Amino acid sequence: xxxxxxxxxxxxxxxxxxxxxxxxxxxxxxxxxxxxxxxxxxxxxxxxxxxxxxxxxxxxxxxxxxxxxxxxxxxxxxxxxxxxxxxxxxxxxxxxxxxxxxxxxxxxxxxxxxxxxxxxxxxxxxxxxxxxxxxxxxxxxxxxxxxxxxxxxxxxxxxxxxxxxxxxxxxxxxxxxxxxxxxxxxxxxxxxxxxxxxxxxxxxxxxxxxxxxxxxxxxxxxxxxxxxxxxxxxxxxxxxxxxxxxxxxxxxxxxxxxxxxxxxxxxx
Numbered sequence: 001x002x003x004x005x006x007x008x009x010x011x012x013x014x015x016x017x018x019x020x021x022x023x024x025x026x027x028x029x030x031x032x033x034x035x036x037x038x039x040x041x042x043x044x045x046x047x048x049x050x051x052x053x054x055x056x057x058x059x060x061x062x063x064x065x066x067x068x069x070x071x072x073x074x075x076x077x078x079x080x081x082x083x084x085x086x087x088x089x090x091x092x093x094x095x096x097x098x099x100x101x102x103x104x105x106x107x108x109x110x111x112x113x114x115x116x117x118x119x120x121x122x123x124x125x126x127x128x129x130x131x132x133x134x135x136x137x138x139x140x141x142x143x144x145x146x147x148x149x150x151x152x153x154x155x156x157x158x159x160x161x162x163x164x165x166x167x168x169x170x171x172x173x174x175x176x177x178x179x180x181x182x183x184x185x186x187x188x189x190x191x192x193x194x195x196x197x198x199x200x201x202x203x204x205x206x207x208x209x210x211x212x213x214x215x216x217x218x219x220x221x222x223x224x225x226x227x228x229x230x231x232x233x234x235x236x237x238x239x240x241x242x243x244x245x246x247x248x249x250x251x252x253x254x255x256x257x258x259x260x261x262x263x264x265x266x267x268x
Contacts, residue, residue: 001050221254
């Protein structure tokens with residue numbers, strides 16, 4: 001094997017490509033992968049497919065679920081003896097995997113959306129930002145895969161069997177669907193982040209408004225008590241036996257009136 005082909009497959013930033021030679025056909029496709037312990041929950045990684053006259057060799061930095069699915073018999077027409085058809089099924093399962101991960105991202109963002117409606121923190125918005133990064137990686141990888149597959153279609157290396165031509169059309173359709181879903185999810189997520197940034201700001205303003213109203217209400221009895229508690233002679237009711245109850249009632253009355261006004265203005 002050419003060492004450059006191995007290096008291409010192990011380079012995390014390598015884009016999808018195809019190379020042909022008299023002795024081999026090398027195809028590089030970017031496949032999705034999950035990163036549960038990373039700041040970006042989903043990313044992509046290159047997968048090299050080297051098609052030789054008597055074997056197919058795959059090279060990848062990570063253990064991909066795609067091969068577990070292929071080995072479990074999902075596709076009945078998959079035959080390792082038909083080397084190019086096996087590559088097509090790898091393409092098809094890659095596109096299907098993208099669609100599956102996009103649905104997982106949509107479900108995760110919907111759960112975060114429910115939390116954001118009452119949130120006053122940035123944690124949920126930062127969670128959405130992680131998924132937005134994943135969608136950016138997906139969009140770049142899917143466009144790269146599409147260019148590579150269109151080139152594969154032009155050079156007609158998968159025309160040995162009629163079924164392979166139909167399968168390649170299915171692969172292109174699935175990949176285009178994944179691109180459209182990624183674009184839609186990216187636009188929705190961007191709009192959602194903008195909207196919920198405003199919601200968080202409004203929620204915080206509502207909290208501050210309630211705290212300001214409560215501060216005013218609580219300060220009214222203290223203000224009345226401060227006036228009548230000064231060490232000076234009062235013009236009226238200074239020696240009256242019910243003066244304390246009258247002052248207390250005045251404080252309660254002002255508090256009740258202020259509370260009613262704030263309630264009517266929807267400050268609570």
